[in-house]
Amino acid sequence: MRIQSRPMPFTEEQMKQVFDTNMIDFALQHGFEIEKGDRHSVHVKNSGGLYLFNHGRGYYCFTTERKGNIIDFVKDYFGQDFKGAVEMILGCRAYEMTEHYIPPSEKNPKGDLILPPKDKDFNRTIAYLTKTRGIDKEIVYAMINAGKVYGARTEAKKDGRTYAFHNCAFVGYDETGKARYCALRAPSADSSFRQDVENSDKTYGFCMEGHSNRVYSFEAPIDAMSHATLCKLHGIDWRQDHRVAEGCLSDKALYRYLQHHSEITEIVFCYDNDMDGKLKDGTPHNHGQVQAELSAETFADLEYKTFIQTPVNKDFNLDLLDLRKGLTHISQTEREQGQER
Incomplete structure (x- = not known):
């Protein structure tokens, strides 16, 4: 029996924009204050143990032992469900630059995948x-x-x-x-x-x-x-x-x-x-x-x-x-x- 499910609420392009949004920029735009952490992360002031990774794509909180991507971050710290989190992030332009953070240089677009040649037998x-x-x-x-x-x-x-x-x-x-x-x-x-x-x-x-x-x-x-x-x-x-x-x-x-x-x-x-x-x-x-x-x-x-x-x-x-x-x-x-x- 084939069960009909609801369509996905967001397009591939929208989800790509969500996951390309820099978490540090997003946090700064929504009132978080950033201070120096270690060589891999920055610390959020007055947060206890909340650290955002320098690449802008993840966080970890030593207090709650929770980590995740930007959707998890919005759910944890803004009280949103999945749909609300994505909608909130889509209001923040992907990789929007701020004077507080220098993002990594953009990678060149990927070319076509070329599969390695097959062996004479498997x-x-x-x-x-x-x-x-x-x-x-x-x-x-x-x-x-x-x-x-x-x-x-x-x-x-x-x-x-x-x-x-x-x-x-x-x-x-x-x-x-x-x-x-x-x-x-x-x-x-x-x-x-x-x-x-x-x-x-x-x-x-x-x-x-x-x-x-x-x-x-x-x-x-x-x-x-x-x-x-x-x-x-x-x-x-x-x-x-x-x-x-x-x-x-x-x-x-x-x-x-x-x-x-x-x-x-x-x-x-x-x-x-x-x-x-x-x-x-x-x-x-x-x-x-x-x-x-x-x-x-x-x-x-x-x-x-x-x-x-x-x-x-x-x-x-x-x-x-x-x-x-x-x-x-x-x-x-x-x-x-x-x-x-």
């Missing part, structure tokens, strides 16, 4: 995802067949020699089928290499399109595929629900996805469980779960039903690997008991 990528990461083979091949996962080969020259690098590529597409985002990851448990391809647009995430009215939001493609595998192992049709991977702690790809899927009424935030996370001053801080709570509140204000699904370990891939180990142990025990009989 054996490394398939082995890494299915064996090292424990993702179900059916899911891996489904993503490969959809062009959303492939083995990439890049080359670099040094000292007159050419070196080849093999990586897993995870691709996000726009509504016309054009590739707009690509994340690379080394197909090895011993390598921490990960990188977005130049000119990638994170508002186009790695997506696993479903048919239901529910979408799951993740930080990384491997987590989305791992979650789908966990569902399959528990007898749930992994194709039924939608999944979006942001490639970071952000809701931009989710917001764009929702604009083109009006049937979605429920959002489940599945961000990392950063149990050992810390702020720069050493204060314990679970980055993924703090963002999940903020995101759930933001989209609840848009009249979506929101939920948070927290992995037992740091992420859903580690949960999957733990389950795989448990199933292997059970299988081994059953074999040994069968031999004893």
Whole structure:
């Protein structure tokens, strides 16, 4: 059954203007007084522990332990709901200059994304995802067949020699089928290499399109595929629900996805469980779960039903690997008991 949902209240252009609005300029225009903080932030006078980051796109309050983007800031400090916050911000021109703040230089417009060439075969990528990461083979091949996962080969020259690098590529597409985002990851448990391809647009995430009215939001493609595998192992049709991977702690790809899927009424935030996370001053801080709570509140204000699904370990891939180990142990025990009989 297809559930008809309300249209998104703001256009993509309006939301871009909202997220491009400099938070420090906005705060100054609305009566906040700014004083020197540290090299990364400025302090708001008479606020206790409220700091605005120098790049103008976020804040953190040590008193309330809350952080977020400019929408969260307006909701927290001006008593607005989501709609009221966006309307208030749209009355402030994006990156309006003030004499109190010198913004970072503007980046040149992004060019077209050029995907890395495909490797002669995808054996490394398939082995890494299915064996090292424990993702179900059916899911891996489904993503490969959809062009959303492939083995990439890049080359670099040094000292007159050419070196080849093999990586897993995870691709996000726009509504016309054009590739707009690509994340690379080394197909090895011993390598921490990960990188977005130049000119990638994170508002186009790695997506696993479903048919239901529910979408799951993740930080990384491997987590989305791992979650789908966990569902399959528990007898749930992994194709039924939608999944979006942001490639970071952000809701931009989710917001764009929702604009083109009006049937979605429920959002489940599945961000990392950063149990050992810390702020720069050493204060314990679970980055993924703090963002999940903020995101759930933001989209609840848009009249979506929101939920948070927290992995037992740091992420859903580690949960999957733990389950795989448990199933292997059970299988081994059953074999040994069968031999004893």
